[in-house]
Amino acid sequence: MNRIILIAFFSTLFVVTGKAQKPNVLFIAVDDLRPELNCYGAEYMVTPNIDRLAKEGVLFHRAYCQQAVCAPSRNSMMTGLRPDAIGIYDLQTFFRTKIPDVVTLAEHFKNNGYRTETTGKIFHTGHGNKDDRKSWSVPKWEQREILNNIQKITRGDTANLQSDFPSIDGQRLPYYCSDEPEENMTDAAIAKIATDRIMELKDSTFFLAVGFIKPHLPFVSPRKYWDLYDESKISVPARKSPDAMPDISLATFGELRKYHDIPATGYLDDETSRKLIHGYYAAVSMIDSQIGKLLDALEENGLAENTIIVLWGDHGWKLGEYGSWCKHSNMELDTNAPLIIAAPGMAKNVQTRSLAEFIDVYPTLCDLAGLEKPRHLDGQSLVPVLKNPEVEIKDAAISQYPRGKSLGYDRKMEIMGYSMRTENYRFTRWQKYENPEEVVAIELYDHSGSKVATMNLAGKSEYKQEVERLNKMLTKKLSNAN
Ligand SMILES: [Ca+2]
Missing domain, CATH: 3.40.720.10 (Alkaline Phosphatase, subunit A)
Known part of the structure; x- marks a missing residue:
């Protein structure tokens, strides 16, 4: 009798302990x-x-x-x-x-x-x-x-x-x-x-x-x-x-x-x-x-x-x-x-x-x-x-958003924008969905001070190298992801 109670006690203890180890x-x-x-x-x-x-x-x-x-x-x-x-x-x-x-x-x-x-x-x-x-x-x-x-x-x-x-x-x-x-x-x-x-x-x-x-x-x-x-x-x-x-x-x-x-x-x-x-x-x-x-x-x-x-x-x-x-x-x-x-x-x-x-x-x-x-x-x-x-x-960190006219099939749109947040920058490249080589627009924002963007730096000559570096980095990341 005592042994049965003891077993029941330990079984209960085991169940309680077992549960406690697995988080909700x-x-x-x-x-x-x-x-x-x-x-x-x-x-x-x-x-x-x-x-x-x-x-x-x-x-x-x-x-x-x-x-x-x-x-x-x-x-x-x-x-x-x-x-x-x-x-x-x-x-x-x-x-x-x-x-x-x-x-x-x-x-x-x-x-x-x-x-x-x-x-x-x-x-x-x-x-x-x-x-x-x-x-x-x-x-x-x-x-x-x-x-x-x-x-x-x-x-x-x-x-x-x-x-x-x-x-x-x-x-x-x-x-x-x-x-x-x-x-x-x-x-x-x-x-x-x-x-x-x-x-x-x-x-x-x-x-x-x-x-x-x-x-x-x-x-x-x-x-x-x-x-x-x-x-x-x-x-x-x-x-x-x-x-x-x-x-x-x-x-x-x-x-x-x-x-x-x-x-x-x-x-x-x-x-x-x-x-x-x-x-x-x-x-x-x-x-x-x-x-x-x-x-x-x-x-x-x-x-x-x-x-x-x-x-x-x-x-x-x-x-x-x-x-x-x-x-x-x-x-x-x-x-x-x-x-x-x-x-x-x-x-x-x-x-x-x-x-x-x-x-x-x-x-x-x-x-x-x-x-x-x-x-x-x-x-x-x-x-x-x-x-x-x-x-x-x-x-x-990479995000994306489609834009433009519908391609008329499968709810796809003609343009896809890929956006990459790095330590200080947000770099965004808008490209044709069916022809990714065709770039529609580029954006570069410096977010080291604020989440609110003030100026697209992508066209500025002093950022040319940074744009090239981020552009390559994005291409590489997208190809690795696929
Ligand atoms: Ca929502």
């Missing part, structure tokens, strides 16, 4: 989040929970997405492949139509015994499309949960609540200070599902992916978040694009122009600009608050010590800089995005200027969880940087 993963995506957060040095931002996470891990100042728009950026993050390796540059094409058998990050964890679950926007799987069923142990939670008491509409790849889209005369407002309760916001519903799942999953080894949909347009959040910022103190950036910048660089922010009272062409006025910036900041603080609920749930369930937490924004955003808005470019402000990784045994409360690409996250998480890395991966593990933030593992 809380994977948090935030849509359109700029690296303009308190912990990133923007002291006017009220982001206490993201700051709290940064104290537990390593903050990357120079992390870059592979293409500055939702779906391609997320495809790269989740497959570990560059957009060229996937062959998709648009929002509509589901990645499995091009690479049906690729093992995604979540799927790899699932195949290695993890319980993988998701809520909110992780993949951008096309409008009205389903989520990637192969990645998850159970279907996405929105497809199971009925959010009974709130009117629900479906937009894109996540269930969005009506409160997120106030409108006038059928046209959506770009920003809105809401007096509805916070729980009517989609992101609060996502946080609720996520915290419930953390409680339910606390005795299993999980990979939980939570994708928040703000601060993506429209900038709607409850009043208490708007009240955190004094609009009169918000300054509107200079409406000036860099000297000698080619026209192809910036898009015309059509995404924003669809909204109520935004002019079809030209710059936005000061008042509209200030309201948009205020609304964006408020939405960021609302998301920060939801992230706090997740961190609290980990602590309350005794999981804080043994959970790897990754926080990332899918790309940057221009909030009035150059007189421009939104993403869709190769500029530093569009490609640079937040990345914070907190993991057991790694450095805490440190910031790094080491270059990182989103394709590096997949191999990093494999290393942190002690899983073998699949052979298809384009990125490199960031674990050396997580141990020592002074370490640099790459000399460039």
